Amino acid sequence: MKLAIGSDHGGYRLKEEIKSELKLRDIESVDFGTDSLESVDYPDFALAVAEAVAAGKFDLGIICCGTGLGVAITANKVPGVRAAVCHEPYSARMAREHNDANVLTLGERVTGPGLALEVVNAFLTTPFAAGRHAKRVAKIGEIEAKYMGVKS
Ligand code: RB5
Numbered sequence: 001m002k003l004a005i006g007s008d009h010g011g012y013r014l015k016e017e018i019k020s021e022l023k024l025r026d027i028e029s030v031d032f033g034t035d036s037l038e039s040v041d042y043p044d045f046a047l048a049v050a051e052a053v054a055a056g057k058f059d060l061g062i063i064c065c066g067t068g069l070g071v072a073i074t075a076n077k078v079p080g081v082r083a084a085v086c087h088e089p090y091s092a093r094m095a096r097e098h099n100d101a102n103v104l105t106l107g108e109r110v111t112g113p114g115l116a117l118e119v120v121n122a123f124l125t126t127p128f129a130a131g132r133h134a135k136r137v138a139k140i141g142e143i144e145a146k147y148m149g150v151k152s
Contacts (some may be wrong), residue, residue: 001124004058006032006049007108008042008071011064014108014116018062021117027124030058046074046105053102054080061103062120068107075103079144082137087111089122097128100137 003022007015008038012034022029032048034040040063053061061083065069075083083103084095087110095101104123106116128137 001027001059002057003029003124004032004049004052004061005029005063006034006045006061007064007067008045009032009037009039010042011068011071011106012037014064014106014111014113015062017113018064018106018117018120021120029116031060036085042070043074046071047078050075050078050081050103054078059102060124062106062123063103064106064108066107066109068081068105068110072103072105075105079148080141082140084147086119086123088115089118092122093126096123097129098133098136100128100133105117133150 005015005019005084019029033045039058045065049063051063052058058098065071072083072085077105081103082099082101083105084099084101085105086092086095
């Protein structure tokens, strides 16, 4: 499994925690920044991760900001990206199982590091259930095609 990971300054510390955990578990990840606590604009980093995932270069993406919200809103503008803000493991499991989410977003100011790592673990270890969920996810693709002119 290969992951794209990124954050703004508000999610920088959490991104670093997650990177350390991934390294311990021998999971490959590429960091799209930011690389310090200096204030930056979250859409720049969310876009970089989202585009890399949408291009098929990575299996999944993880993006952190203060709340997880701004980066999710941004990432979901990229066709083919289904980003889910998850503050606890149940949502992370369902995001994968039912929604085939391919990007997890987290809020450093919302979810403490211990819980956040459980969220990441749930997201990375849960497969898409497909079945009845597949046609619903396909409908999301149709909406993208209708409004963004792109079929993902
Ligand atoms: C930065 O202060 C903060 O707005 C950002 O990290 C994020 O929470 C936006 O949604």
